Amino acid sequence: MGGRRGRLITQDLRDLAVSLLDEAISDGARRSEACNVMDISVRTYHRWSDSSCGDKRKGAVKKVKRKLAEYERQEILRIACEDRFVDCNPYQIVVTLLDEGVYIASVSTFYRVLRDADMIHHRKRSYPARKQNKPPELAATGPNQVWSWDITFLKTDVNGIFLYCYMIVDVWSRKIVGWEIHESESSELAEQMFRRLKIIHKLEGIRLHSDNGNPMKGGTMIMTLYALGVIPSFSRPRVSDDNPYSESLFKTLKYTAGYPKYFKDIHQARVWMADFVNWYNNEHKHSGISYISPAQRHCGDGSEIMEKRNKVIRKAISKTPERWSSDQKIWEDQKHVYLNPSLETKKQLISA
Structure with missing residues (x-):
């Protein structure tokens, strides 16, 4: 049985060697000596004695006990093609068979066999799911680096008629850096708002994040932002978590004490919003920035306030x-404040 390592010894020769060794051992021979005569190791004898042992070389044809036989695969295809299952997916087919007291295969097996037979297709008016790439990670280490903005509706005393509040928040300081209220939402009004902000703030290089609403992604709106030096980014469709700072601000806005259930007109809404913004920026102790006001953090007073607290x-x-x-x-x-942090950044923040 000796020879170079790695050469294939057929199963018939292995079975013969094992039977001869078993006979010698039962007659009183020592296992190691009997294996030496056969020019194999004791470990090889044990491995060959294992009935499940086969050709374990890479690429060798292996016998899988759980593998479906060809007739079983054909039975799955036959059942899936029955007229009564013409509008059913594998989940519905399997549970229907179970209700009839029949088990053929699992749902995943049905899918696998049908996929191998090229019988899994989307219908004419349906499309395969598309993976939406997560928006880029934005990091802010100071004010006026990353802004977030959105539009929320404000109820009026006329059912079905709303006012629209355009609001921009600095992600690092949580300060409301711009807001307007209009009777409609449109990219034209948003463009005018950012052009007016250009007078107050230096917009060049600011990363501006928003959701996928029409006012945010209008063609002229995007061109205006680029002309102002603003770099836009957008959330995934129907994923509110991608724009958390604006969503959190709107919750604070609508759950604060004194928020009116309805606004009589746009003048009342603007007056109330001006008072709210003044309170939020200058008096509100924000939990996300260690309970200082957004204006204090925006001005760089945060470190001094923290040191004073620790001293006390x-x-x-x-x-x-x-x-x-x-x-x-x-x-x-x-x-550091992150908007849509990556998985690696989240791990670093947790371990810090």
Whole structure:
């Protein structure tokens, strides 16, 4: 049985060698000595004795116990092509058979066999699912680097008639940097708003994120943004999580105390919104930026405020140290803010 390593020894020769070795061992021979006579190792004897052992070389034809026989595959195809299943998918076929007390194969097996037979197709008016690429990761380390904007409706006292609030928020500081209220939503009004913002802010290089609404993706709107030096990015269709800062702002807006259920007219809406924006920017203690106001963070006062808080805590600890644990809260000013962070960035933020 000896020879170079790696050469194939047929199953018949293996079975013969194993039977001769078993006979010698049963007659009193030592296993190692009997294997030496056959010029094989004890380990090889054990491997050959395993009935499931076959040709394990790469690319060799292997016998899979769970593999369907050809007649079973043909039976699946025959059943799937029956007239009563002409409008049924494999899920419906399998459960129908189960209700009849018949089991042929699993749903995934039906799909696999039908796919191999080129019988899985989308109908004329349906299209295969398309993967929507996630919007790019945007990182802000200071104000006026990344903005987010959206439009929300405001109810009036006439059922079915709404006002529309255009609002832009700085992602890093959460400050509302621009807002307007109109009686309609259109890309033309959005263009005019950003042109007016050009007077107040330096827009060149700002990354502006929004959803996929028509006012945001109008052809002239996008050209206006590029002309102003603004770089737009967009959420995936029907994925609100891609624009979380605007969505969070609108929730704060509509759940704040004093928010009217209805607005009588556009003048009342603009007056109320001006008061809200002033409160939100200058007085609101925002939980996402360590409970300072957006205006304080936008002006760069966050680090000084955090240090002052920590100083007060250290002073309180020195007076009554027995009341404090070793892991008391340390106030920190968040240096980096991410919009649509990648999986790697999320892991880094969690481990930090």
